[in-house]
Amino acid sequence: MKEFLFYIIIFTTTLNAQYNKENQSVDVIPYWNKDNVLKYKIIETKITHKQNDTINKKSNSYDLKISVLDSTANSYTLKWETNLNIPDDKPEIKNYIDKNLKELNQIQIIYKTDEFGTVQEIINKKEIKKTYKKVFDLLLNKSSLGEKELKMIYQFIENDEYFNNYLMQDLNQFHLFYGLSLNKTEQEDEINFTNPITQSPMLLKQRYRLINIDEENEIYILSMSQTVDENQFLEDFKTKFGKDFDKDIANPNFNINVLLKQTFNNSGIILNSTYNTVVDYEGTTSTKLKEFILK
Structure with a gap:
């Protein structure tokens, strides 16, 4: 087969x-201590090419800070902080958020791992959902999306499995091994x-x-x-x-x-x-x- x-x-x-x-x-196995802080730059690049010709290329970068909030014999509690991931080719949206949504611009994920660094659970999922909903409410009021598209976006937020999978994407990459x-x-x-x-x-x-x-x-x-x-x-x-x-x-x-x-x-x-x-x-x-x- x-x-x-x-x-x-x-x-x-x-x-x-x-x-x-x-x-x-x-x-x-990680060796983290309470109050450790790790800072990363995240770079996302999308390229489309046909044969040897590049027909489209987009790049976006943003910062990540990971803080160790607690360290015990059998677990770590971590805080994952990033700005909203808005593509660099959408400057009007970035500018609008910087000017009007500063308090909503930062996403914080509080999560727990076992003593080996394997992710166990996201602790503050409800708070993250509220932040995303506020951002979508404000941004979608300025959009021309139809009722069907709007319904799909809010279903994504309300569906626990979809939303959790979305939040876990980067955590899974980071903690994979x-x-x-x-x-x-x-x-x-x-x-x-x-x-x-x-x-x-x-x-x-x-x-x-x-x-x-x-x-x-x-x-x-x-x-x-x-x-x-x-x-x-x-x-x-x-x-x-x-x-x-x-x-x-x-x-x-x-x-x-x-x-x-x-x-x-x-x-x-x-x-x-x-x-x-x-x-x-x-x-x-x-x-x-x-x-x-x-x-």
Whole structure:
């Protein structure tokens, strides 16, 4: 049976917990202390090109501050602070927010992890929803969207699963490897996920392993790949869009590649995290890049 392969390969880290030379393994654990503050620049880039010609490119950057509010023997409480992510190519919206919505411009996510840095829960979800609703109320009053579009936007806020998945996107990228113990033997896991297009539940297979070790520089290359069964994928789209949809989705020129690369120091601090998604379809390639850079 063929499978669609979402390539999530090559994570680069330095020793952030304990490296065991005998069994060639690494434990990915943070060493955070209360009142630690980490500051990052987030850069998002979207590029569309056909063959060798770039036909569209957009870039956006904003700041991130992560504060350790509490540290115990079995948990961390963190605060994730960013400004509203408004694309740089929308200066009129940015200017309006800076002038009229300063008190709503900053988004704060308070969340808890276990002692290994794995995200457990978002604590202040209700407060975040209120902030987003206020911002949407003000901005949508200035828009020309129809009733159907407005209803979809507010349904996104009110739906706990959709809204939580949205908030978790960056947290998942940042915390992906924390809590894992990896070696050169491939480890496989199966997880539930929601198809972002059809909103149907599906299964992903995740495979992790330690790829390479640079003992001199304490650099470790890790990999994770994800696969979804092709038949499951096609049946889901056929159910949603009709019996002929599989002719398009099965097109051999359709391909998705996802690359995530992370660099840690020996205290479990992420120095750089790059998430790259590339979609090829009928000769057109769309690339979406999100990068966290420690300041």
